[in-house]
Amino acid sequence: MTRHLAIPFAVVALLASGASADAATKNGITPLSPKNNTTVGTGATPTFKMKVRGKGQVWVHVCKSKAKDADGVICSDESIGQARKNGRNYEYTPKFFDFPDFWLNSPGTYYWQAHRIDCSTGTDDCKKEGPIRKLKVST
Known part of the structure; x- marks a missing residue:
């Protein structure tokens, strides 16, 4: 009987892990690093890394606000x-x-986001934005 219950639980766990991985991807962009809520020291320069699926140039924006x-x-x-x-x-x-006053010398919370520029489906919105991630700069 316990063997029969193990299979449905394994399927549920597999689906749940897949759902969280999909939630980290938007418009073909999956941020890899710095991870969400990462803290870097003042004076450090992080390298923003992402997986990108789809066409277009890829740009990264860093801002003190996550407003879009x-x-x-x-x-x-x-x-x-x-x-x-x-x-x-x-x-x-x-x-x-x-x-x-440079942001990497100024402790605080910042947000980063990558986006692709792809107008192949029309020019109404060529920016295919990825998820927003939080980055903290601390002393």
Whole structure:
């Protein structure tokens, strides 16, 4: 009897793990690092990495707010840069500026988001945005 119960539980566990993996992907973009809620020290420069499925250039925005514009993309007040393909993934490392007001020298909470620019389905919304991730800078 317990053997018959083990199979349905295994199927439920497998489905649940697949659902959480799918939730991390949006419009073909899966953020890999820094992971959500990661903390980096001031003066450190993280490399933003993501898996990307689909066409178009890939851009990364970093902002103090997770508010989205009409296209679903956060602002780029702190950093914006084009991610480049490196092996199977895309990567973007922001240029570091050594002055006190630079975001990587300013402790606080920031948000990052990658998006693809793909107008192959029309020009109403060419930005295919990925999920928003939180990043903390601390001393």
